[in-house]
Amino acid sequence: MTSANNTQVAPPAGRSRKRLRMQTKRVLWAWGFLALPIIFYSWIRFYPTLDAFWLSFTDWDLLSEPNFIGLDNYRHLFNDPQFWQVFKNTFTYLLVGTPLSLFFAFIIAYFLDRVRYLQGFIRALYFLPFLTTASAMAWVWRWFYQPVPIGIINGFLANFGIAQQPFIRSVDQALPSVLATAIWAGVGFQIVIFMAGLRAIPQTYYEAARIDGLGEIAILRKITLPLLKPTTVFLVVFSSIGFLRIFDQVYNITTNDPGGPLNSTKPLVLMIYQSAFSSYQMGYAAAQTVVLFTILLVVSLMQLWVMRER
Amino acid sequence: MRKYLALTAIAAGLWGAGVSQAHAVEIEYWQYLFDSRVTAMNELIDRFEELNPDITVKQTTFPYADYQTRLVAAKAAGKSPEVMQLFYGWLDKFASGKLLQPLSEDMFPSAEIEKDFFPIVTAMKRDGKYYGLPTAVRSLALFYNKKLFKEAGLDPENPPQNLDELLKAAKATVKQDGSGNIVSAGITLDMAGQDQHWWREVLVRQFGGDPYADDYTKVTYDDEAGKKALEFYTDLQTKEKVGKVGFMDEGQAAFRAGLAAMTIDGTFRLGSFSSIKNFDWGVTELPANADGLRSNYASYFANGIAAGVEGEKLEAAEKFLKFVSSKEAMDVWLKTVGELPARRDAAMTDENLKDPIYGPFLKGLDYAHTTMFVDESAQRQVSIDMVNRVLLQDQAPADSLKQAAEAEQAIIDHSKK
Structure with missing residues (x-):
């Protein structure tokens, strides 16, 4: 009898122990899966990033052992007239490119949203350059x-x-020419995102506004734009980072004289590329990378702060 | 006893196997990807392996754009190929970075090299030691479009021989539309192409200057001669209006399309121009100056042996290097790639000198100079910018020249630090 009782009591205890084990197992499995990308990313992303900070204080040329040279690379960089030209170019890409491309993207998305006939086709046409x-x-x-x-x-x-x-072939027109191409290439993506944002605004708001007799401009200002804010914030940050890192368009359009003529189109990333892989001044290139990283960080944080939810 | 014999036999067998295994050496050879060069090298490797059945050579290629980076990265990773091809202008960097080892004086005696090869081979020499040998060399010449010459009333068999005639021919052949835009150039202007060499090593000398001093460690073109040379070049666009930088994107593209009467280019362009079907073209030596002074720029890719290679691999690498620098290899290279042999006796044959295409390039080799670059692309950029400042920003040639000389000196000084 006692043995029978014992056996009756035993199963629940065993089940709970088993359940616990299952839970632990699940957590372990989850961490197991998570650990892989974490380790992978720390190894190929974070470790090299930190290493770049260290390299920026050395004179590494890829061939000999790096020597610590303190802030020399940064001193050289800030005294390099080319750097300031490149700095100016990079910010021109950013400050002209981002608003302009968002403006066009919004206008096109806004009107395209009202078109029913061939809408998918037109949208595809705008998106096509992004795929190229x-x-x-x-x-x-x-x-x-x-x-x-x-x-x-x-x-x-x-x-x-x-x-x-x-x-x-002109020092004044080259940068706008390159920028126009870059805007044209990226605008399709922004249109699609804007359109998704526009669709997400409930129709009832518009109906209510129209019944109250609000004009189209007022609707745009009071309903559409405020409700599109999350989409806009995302696109501003996304496209700013894109323009700050612009490289391939510039490099390929000016391939015979990369970043030219006379450095008038050269962005920071191209200067980093040339310092690193054509002059092999890895330390100097690392210093530029650190500067770019700082700019990216500051610009992104500033934008998030300005456009934060109040 | 029998057991003992069997053991000896096995031991002998093992010994034999060991020996023959040790003799099967594999070495790796790297060059950049260019169809005809790869084909030529494959043929050379086949011939070499036939002569040396115990050595296998594995060829690996990379696109030119990252070839140099690959070599440097391979060195950093300790995986350099035993034999590598390199541009002569990279030697400073490669020798100081210990990518290469000097060639042994026993296998490659300096005196013999200097007797047999064209003098430009000394660009591979540092501190009395050679670090590599070329198979083929390149020089520049003036390509001209016979059809456009005929149309302009010029004798297509009598191309310009001096700078005056060059200018006259360019003026006769240039075509402009109603608003003065060039629609067909008299001569291509492309500093990013070979014009930088034409300016540095040819024009500067022809106007009485000397581009560099002290073994190319000192920039000396910032003088009256340099100024005249630069003005001659930029005047072609601004004053004479016979060409335009950026016309048809690249000089060679304009010539290929039949939209430029003349272009200055190198032997390596022969392959691509040989497929031109809609017009005949010819080649002549770079024009002389009024006093008959000629100059040329010669360059080459050399083959060198990686630092750290030793023992039987070194022996195999040396044998291979010797073979690819032989007269036989140079003949193959000339036929397949179209580049000129680096040995005098292979190059200066009657047949080659009489060849209407190779002849002018070969003659150019005799009086050619070889610029010792420390950072080829950065120094090229200096020349491109020098011309652009004059053409795009209206800077006075003398000022632009001064700025270029200072920039280039800074690049040289930085690398010698």
Whole structure:
């Protein structure tokens, strides 16, 4: 009897112990799966990032052992006129590129949202450049910008008797030309995101507003724009980072004289690339990377703070 | 007794196997990816392996854009190929970074090298030791479009021989539209291409200057001669209007498309121009100056042996290097790639000198100079910027020249630190 009682009591205890084990197991499994990307990322992302900080204080040239040289790289960098030109270029890409591309993206998305006929097709047309390889696209644009007889844009201008423009062969027009390509390439993605944001605004708000007799402009200002804020914040941060890191368009459009003419289109990332992989000044390149990292961090934090939910 | 014999036999067998295994040496050879060069090297490797059945050579190639980085990274990882191809202008960096070892005086006596090869081979020499030998060398020449010459009333068999004639021919052949835009250039202007060498090593000398002094450690083109040379070049666009930087994107593209009467380019362009179908073209020596002074720029890729290679691998690598620097290899290279042999006796044959295409390039080799770059792309950038400042920002040539000389001196000084 007692033995029978014992056996009756035993199962619940065993079950709970088993359940505990199951839970622990689950947690362990979860961590097991998580650990893999964590270890992987620490190894290939965070460790090299931290290492770059250290390298920026050395004179490493890839061939000999790095020597600690303190702040020399930074001193050299801040005294390098090329750096300030590049710094200015990078911020021109950012400060002109981000608002302009968001403006166009919003206008197009706003009107496209009202089109029913062929909407998917038009949206696809805008999105297409985003799917194209940046280098292929940049090469096509490079030819567009050529003087006659091969440059399409100049050929078009010539038809209307407008003087030929130098575009990428001019210190003043080169950066806007490159920027236009970059905006054109990225705007499709922003349109799609904006449209998703517009769709997410409940129709009832608009109906109520219209019944109350609000005009279209007022609706845009009071309902659409405020409710689109999360989407806008995301796109501002996303596209700012994109413009701060611009490289492939510039490099491929100006491939014979990368970042030229006379450094007028060179962004920071291209300068880093050239210091590192054509002059092998790894320490100097690392110092530039640290500066870029700081800029990216500050700009992103500033934007998040300015556009935070109040 | 029988057991003993069997054991000896086995031991002998093992010994034999061991020996033959030790003789099967594999060495790796790296060069950059360029179809005809790879084909030529494959043929050379086949011939070499036939002569040396105990050595296998494995060829690996990388796109040119990251070839140098690959070599440097491989060194950092301790995985350098035994034999590598390198541009002569990388030697300073490679020798100081200990990527290469000097060639042994026994296998490659300096005196013999200097007797047999063109003098530009000395660009591979540091502190009395050679670090590599070229298979082929390249020089520059003036390519001209015979069809455009005929159309302009010029004799297509009598291309310009001096700078005056060059200018006249360019003026005769340039075509402009109603608003003065060039639609077909007289001569291509492309500092990012070979014009930088034409300016540095040819024009500066022809206007009475000397681009560098003290073994290319001191920039000396910032003088009256340099200024005249720069003005001659930029005047082609601004004053004479016979060409335009950026026309058709690249000089070679304009010539290929039949939209430029003349272009200055190197032997390596022969392969790509040989497929031109819609017009005939010719080659002539770079034009002389009024006093008949000629100059040229020669360059080459050399093959060197990696630092740290030793023992039988070193022996195999030396044998291979010797073979790819032989007259036989140079003949293969000339036929397959179109680059000029680096040995005098292989290059200066009657057949080659009479060749209407190779002839002018070979003649150029005799009086060619080889710029000792410390950072080829950075120094090239200095020349590109020098011309751009004059053409795009209207800077006075003398000021732009001064700025260029200072920038280039800074690059040289930085690397010698």
